[in-house]
C-alpha cells in the first residue's frame with residue numbers, strides 16, 4: 755500500500771538509464787493487470803533510443819517531459835484481440851497504473867501521458883513506428899530516476915464524496 759500512496763507524477767529525471775531487468779519487471783507488471791474477459795489486448799513498445807525518445811516526446815503538446823525519460827513505454831491496444839471493445843481503455847488504464855506502481859516499487863518514478871483517443875497525438879506515433887491499423891497507441895509512460903526525491907505530502911482525501919448504502 756505504501757507504493758500506492760507514494761506514487762506521484764514525476765516529469766524530471768536525473769538522466770540515468772533504466773536497467774533492462776527493471777524494464778522487464780515493469781512490463782510484467784503491466785501484463786498482470788486485469789482485462790475484460792481476459793482479452794489481454796496489450797502490446798508494448800519500449801523506447802530507449804534518444805532520437806526516438808525526442809520524437810515520441812514531441813508527439814503531444816503535453817508529453818515534452820518524456821524526452822529526458824530513462825525509458826518510455828508506449829502502451830498499445832491490439833483491436834484484433836478485443837472481445838469487449840468498449841473496455842479497451844479501461845483495460846489499458848489498469849495496465850498503465852500497474853506499471854506506474856511497479857516503477858515506484860523499483861525506486862523509479864514516472865508519469866502517464868495521454869494519447870488515445872486524440873487522433874492528433876496518436877498519428878505521429880502511428881507514423882513513427884509504422885503501426886498497423888489494429889495497433890492503437892493508448893498512452894506513453896515516461897519513466898526514470900527522479901531528479902529530486904521531494905514528494906508532496908498530504909493528499910486531499912474528500913470523504914464527503916464517499917456514499918455508504920445510497921448516494
Ligand SMILES: Cc1cc2nc3c(=O)[nH]c(=O)nc-3n(C[C@H](O)[C@H](O)[C@H](O)COP(=O)(O)O)c2cc1C
Nearest residue numbers: 761762763764765814816817819865866867868869
Ligand atoms: C488518463 C491520464 C492522462 C494524463 N495525461 C497527461 C499528459 O498528457 N501529460 C502530463 O504531463 N500528465 C498527464 N497525466 C498525469 C496527471 O496530470 C496527474 O496524474 C494528475 O495531475 C495527478 O497528479 P499525480 O499523478 O501526481 O497524483 C495524465 C494522467 C492520466 C490518469
